[in-house]
Amino acid sequence: MPALISGQSPFLQENGPIYPVLITPSFPAIEALRLEKRDVPHIKVQALFDTGAQTTAISDKVASFLKLTPRGTARVHTSQSSKVVNKYDIALDFDSNIYLNTLLVFGADLQDHSIDCLIGRDVLQFGIFTYDGPAKSFKLSF
Amino acid sequence: MAIALQQEYDFFLAHIDEFMKTHLNEFVIIKGQQVVGFFSSYEKALREGLSRFGATTPFFIEEVKKEEVVHYFHGIK
Numbered sequence: 730m731p732a733l734i735s736g737q738s739p740f741l742q743e744n745g746p747i748y749p750v751l752i753t754p755s756f757p758a759i760e761a762l763r764l765e766k767r768d769v770p771h772i773k774v775q776a777l778f779d780t781g782a783q784t785t786a787i788s789d790k791v792a793s794f795l796k797l798t799p800r801g802t803a804r805v806h807t808s809q810s811s812k813v814v815n816k817y818d819i820a821l822d823f824d825s826n827i828y829l830n831t832l833l834v835f836g837a838d839l840q841d842h843s844i845d846c847l848i849g850r851d852v853l854q855f856g857i858f859t860y861d862g863p864a865k866s867f868k869l870s871f
Numbered sequence: 872m873a874i875a876l877q878q879e880y881d882f883f884l885a886h887i888d889e890f891m892k893t894h895l896n897e898f899v900i901i902k903g904q905q906v907v908g909f910f911s912s913y914e915k916a917l918r919e920g921l922s923r924f925g926a927t928t929p930f931f932i933e934e935v936k937k938e939e940v941v942h943y944f945h946g947i948k
Contacts, residue, residue, distance in 0.1 A: 757918050761926035789872040799875035799929045813874055831914050
């Protein structure tokens with residue numbers, strides 16, 4: 730039976746498909762933090778499924794809160810500019826049964842400050858994403 | 872937010888042609904201006920970097936590709 734994430738909102742058109750996710754450092758980074766007897770931070774945020782994003786991004790605020798260590802840089806083009814941003818490895822947890830243990834994401838200044846994660850096509854490529862406008866619902870199955 | 876690994880990024884761009892000759896599609900770790908090694912996957916590179924430098928020291932990992940990957944977004948300033 731496929732794993733399923735689903736949501737419904739009367740404001741689906743206005744807000745988009747938003748789902749709460751738990752973000753932590755990647756599992757390999759957590760192992761390293763525990764070896765060094767450091768705390769493992771986590772944060773629950775609102776994520777927007779964004780078919781227009783090639784790669785998943787998190788807000789700079791989340792990267793700072795989690796004290797993520799940069800693992801590289803990437804060149805990003807937006808509608809307004811081109812810039813170089815930091816890359817981080819995270820784990821993304823939709824719920825206890827659906828998670829990605831190592832995901833490379835970008836740190837970014839997100840335009841909508843109520844959203845701290847854009848889930849891009851690098852995640853969506855693993856599943857089937859359905860947006861049902863009349864029912865004001867969405868689902869992602871893996 | 873400030874770019875933390877600009878020196879490593881510049882080093883990578885300066886040596887990408889050299890890397891492509893023998894390490895195409897592998898993942899390189901760079902620290903400062905030194906290549907630490909090449910690995911078959913991102914996770915292998917990450918684990919090696921964590922093992923060498925620890926959990927909180929930045930190090931640069933990038934896939935060696937023919938062209939720099941440019942990413943497109945709508946929701947980022």
